[in-house]
Amino acid sequence: MTPPRKLHIKSYGCQMNVYDAQRMVDTLAPEGFVETASVDDADLVILNTCHIREKASEKVYSELGRLRVAKDVAAADGRKMNIVVAGCVAQAEGNEIIRRAPVVDVVVGPQSYHHLPQLLARAKAGGRALETEFPVADKFGFLPPPKPAAICARGISSFVTVQEGCDKFCTFCVVPYTRGSEVSRPVAKIVDDIKRLADNGVREITLIGQNVNAYHGDGPDGRPWPLGTLLRHLADIPGIERLRYSTSHPCDVEDTLIEAHRDLPQPMPFVHLPVQSGSDRILAAMNRKHTAEDYRRVIDRFRGARQDIAFTSDFIVGFPGESDEDFDATLALVTQIGYAGAYSFKYSSRPGTPAADMQETVPTAVMDERLVRLQELIDSQQSAFNTATIGATVDVLFERAARNPGQIVGRTAWLQPAHVMASDDIIGQVLPVRIESLERYSLLGSLVATPSPQPAQHAHSPTTGA
Known part of the structure; x- marks a missing residue:
């Protein structure tokens, strides 16, 4: 039996990159790769890069310098290590990476992760491989439906990409140039992914996209569905207790999204809504397409x-x-x-x-x-x-055992970590917790009622306006 090959992924930046890293792991699993936390024993190292933060390119080249040493050590031990640069820096500077960093075997943009097995084979045969062109067809159409075995729950919460790219062209932002124009996944594909995740124990889904509330994917009725309509549909999936989404743009908040928050318990009352500045003059220079008063409304x-x-x-x-x-x-x-x-x-x-x-x-x-x-x-x-949460009773989705013995940690609707003393059979349940104290950014409390051994089917309504 061939021993598994070890894969190490280092991701930078946004939630989209976290999801993309999971997608790469799933794509490479059928090729015999398993994840490792150590670079030193990896057969394949992927730098999943982000172009948003300061000096992003310099950090990538600095990391590649360290990986060159690790690759030489592996070669001295008779083991071949492949190095891949993926993500937004790869998209923006693919040819430059090939020129400056001979240690790199594959450079791949965000729209081509599903081609990784073929790119690795091409690099093995011909030396190096580069794929950073935006696909002519629907980006998501190139990715075949995942096999059930490839959808694995990584805990109680999971990300699912529903939209990619941005058409806003804020003057400070590289996303339209590295991720391309806005594309939305069809509703049916999103539902299939989330059902598989729910079957594997996921209870909370965060829908992600560069401009997630610009979502307009094809619905079962043949019409484009806005994000609010998608949320209503996903709320009916058994086992999904909570729905979140990120990141939003103030100009794309439609009434259907507001109504979903009004009518449904699953969309959490916690919204990330970037504004960037409170000055109308600066907002115009940023090409944000809204004023401060628009944002307030x-x-x-x-x-x-x-x-x-x-x-x-x-x-x-x-x-x-x-x-x-x-x-x-x-x-x-x-x-x-x-x-x-x-x-x-x-x-x-x-x-x-x-x-x-x-x-x-x-x-x-x-x-x-x-x-x-x-x-x-x-x-x-x-x-x-x-x-303000102290003394209130709030719902908590319990995720895992905490560091302290006998303590279980979960998150409130507002993503605050909350700790209680309880057995681990509450993991995966949404239960009411009386908050008693605050320790740095974590809430400490106690369960209000004795939990059922089965996961709760409906989230409780919050009893605080925190």
């Missing part, structure tokens, strides 16, 4: 549908031309909205984007000072949000 629509809904967001400080008044407008927006958390970053230029050519840059020291002020405000809001 979207927030109000959600809150009108469900009072306990909470929000996270993304912010960029120091975008070219950002004045003190522009930054003050961002602070004012954050103060008015009140977030449960947010991601905030200093602006960094991305080659090939329109913002990279903007001349009116903000000094680094000013960006640093603004970022500290913004993060202090957001941290205070997150702390207040978590503290």
Whole structure:
């Protein structure tokens, strides 16, 4: 019997890359690959790259330098190690990677992961392989329906891609250039994936896409379905207790999505809705296609549908031309909205984007000072949000045993980790928990009622407006 080959994947960046890594593991499993946490004993190493963060390319080349040493050690031991660069940096700089990094055997873009077995075979036969062109046909049409054995539950929660690409062309963003235009998967394929995951014990699904609420996949009736309609359909799948989605754009929040939050228990009252800035002048320079007031109205629509809904967001400080008044407008927006958390970053230029050519840059020291002020405000809001949960009873989906003996950890509807003392037969259940204290970002509490040994079929309605 041929021993399994070992695969190590290092992913950078967004949730989409986390899902893509799982997809690559599933694609390579029939080829005899099993995952390993160690680079040193891997037969195949994949760097699943992201182009969003600062100095993304430099980090990839630095990592490849370390992998060159590991590859030489493997060769000295009589073992061949293949190295693949995948993801958005691969898409953007494929030929440059081939030129600069002879250690790399395969370069593959995000739309071609399902070709990995063929690309590895091509590299074995001809030296190296590169595939970064956008497919002419539907990106998702190239991926054959997964075999039941290839869909494996990685815990209680799982990601499922429903949409890929973006047509917004924000001036700071490389996604339209690395992921291509917006494409939505057909409803039937999404349902098939989620049913298999539910059969394997998954209870929470996060639908992901670069612009997920631009979803308009073909429905069973032959018409394009918006995200809200898709959520209604998925809510009927037995075993799926919770539905989430990320990442959204304020311009694509349709009434059907608001109504899904109003009418269904499965869509969680926790929405990631990036705004990037509170200044209309900067939003226009970013080509965000909405104003700060437009964003506030979207927030109000959600809150009108469900009072306990909470929000996270993304912010960029120091975008070219950002004045003190522009930054003050961002602070004012954050103060008015009140977030449960947010991601905030200093602006960094991305080659090939329109913002990279903007001349009116903000000094680094000013960006640093603004970022500290913004993060202090957001941290205070997150702390207040978590503290408000103390004394309330909230539903928790239990995921796994915690570090402390006898303790089980799960997450609230707002993704707060919550710990209770209980047996592990509650894993996979949604149960009410009385929150008693807060330890850093984790909630500590106790079960309100004795759990049933069977997974709960319906989530409880929250009893707090946290």
